[in-house]
Amino acid sequence: MAGNETLLLGQAEVARTMRLPDYIDAVEDAFRRLGEGRVTVPGVVHMAAPDGTFHIKSAAFLGEPHYVAVKVNGNFPDNRQKNGLPTIQGAIILCDGRNGSLLAVIDTGEVTAMRTGAATAVAAKHLAPPDTAVATVIGCGIQGRVQMLALQAVLPVVTVYAFDLDRQRCEAFAARMRDETGLDVIAVDELADATRASQAIVTCTSSRKPFLGREHVSPGTFIAAVGADNADKQELHAELLRQSKLVVDLIDQCAEMGELHHALDAGVMQRSDVYAELSQVVARSGQPGMRTDDIVIFDSTGTAIQDVAAAGMIYERAKARGIGTAMRFA
Secondary structure: OOOOOEEEEOHHHHHHHOOHHHHHHHHHHHHHHHHOOOEEOOOOEEEEEOOEEEEEEEEEEOOOOOEEEEEEEEEOOOHHHHHOOOOEEEEEEEEEOOOOOEEEEEEOHHHHHHHHHHHHHHHHHHHOOOOOOEEEEEOOOHHHHHHHHHHHHHOOOOEEEEEOOOHHHHHHHHHHHHHHHOOEEEEOOOHHHHHHOOOEEEEOOOOOOOOEOHHHOOOOOEEEEOOOOOOOOOOEOHHHHHOOEEEEOOHHHHHHHOHHHHHHHHOOOOHHHOOEEHHHHHHOOOOOOOOOOOOEEEEOOOOHHHHHHHHHHHHHHHHHHOOOEEEOOO
């Protein structure tokens, strides 16, 4: 491919370049780079739409390789029912930070799902009980599948409880994931019994009302709160955050649009109450001041450093393997 050509990569082509373990490696490296001051992350831009939202996230890797990525995503929760389209659609534009060259335009469906699961895997690797055998996944959509695979990748999980407001969807999900993972995946009607029996919990819903409280969680549990990716969404009661060790992907972003945002608004937490950013956890050895009976929450709003890390690896592999369509924009 000539130096001034751009690589176009659709969802199927992206899937040929990367598997979940590759995303986990890329995302862990990205958070380590952030902790070392080798990443630039501007703020998120949000735009409302009648039935959804758009957001624009960007980040740059400094040094070599010097990649700059800008992601534009539309998030329309009712898209499948109303329009037969995916909930999330968009593109990542990957550029060479040294000279501005447009390197690639990459579909975001696969990337967003996988890099989100990869962040949970990285957080669980460093923060969850290492002997975690029982987990609960709340939300049985595409992200629920990826989150279960992410937990399985880093923890010795044996049993997973699955919960969704749609019982039929939940049962189908449990059957499908039993076949895919070999785990004992059980569809449940009562959320509290499942979560109290779990050492790891993932919430990945589009809820706008909190449903997981302190009474649902046993001491020593790791929680990945994934669903709150804009200021209107909330899955965890603010009081649960106050009584836990809170780790965020980016504190400024979580204060604007994550679970932390709601705890700040409720007046039960201050920014100084946050235990750490994930980059600090990845970069340091051990977690000072953390006890085995602490409830640890990872507030995962999804960051552009995950996108630039994944996009850079996808581009390099696709280029080396002749995957994608090369075209000249200028």
